[in-house]
Amino acid sequence: MSRNLKVVQTTCRVLEIICKVLMILCLVGAIASMVGVVFLSLSYIFPKLVDKIEDGSGRTVFQIIGECLIGVFVSIAGVIVSKAHKDYFAMEQKDGTPFTFEGAKAFRTLGIMNIVAPVIASIVAAIIGAIFKCWYDFRLDFSIGLGLSMILLSFVLAYGAEKEQGVEEPAQIEEK
Secondary structure (H helix, E strand, C coil): CCHHHHHHHHHHHHHHHHHHHHHHHHHHHHHHHHHHHHHHHHHHHCHHHCCCCCCCCCCCHHHHHHHHHHHHHHHHHHHHHHHHHHHHHHHHHHHCCCCCHHHHHHHHHHHHHHHHHHHHHHHHHHHHHHHHCCCCCCCCHHHHHHHHHHHHHHHHHHHHHHHHHCCCCHHHHHHC
């Protein structure tokens, strides 16, 4: 195994662990946000249970419930994306090389997912923000740029698979 491939394999192992930690943190965030929604809803429905919820910002309980709901959806998007990345890094380690047609296709899917998941989460956040009249700040520029870069890199990985395996992509071979 070449020195560079060892670096790739080690990096993928580290990234798989990081993605697993991120997935767990996003899951904890989603659960914490759901718990916040439940308790804040109870205090909103039964105001005598809590004398006053005050965070110093002047927001109403209704607005804070909306912000917690946004947290649920954004965290769930994070769980989905980080799990997909974790699975890719595990697959790359199993394959022993990033240059496989299956790996290139999976990486392309990750690129698309890095664009689509945040866009959907942002749309949901905007809807919830409008309903609950609460503030949300969700930026898409990083995830769109990363997703587009990953899609481009997936074609480089597919080209590498062609060179490494000495064949064209399987779908093109079947057409001949």
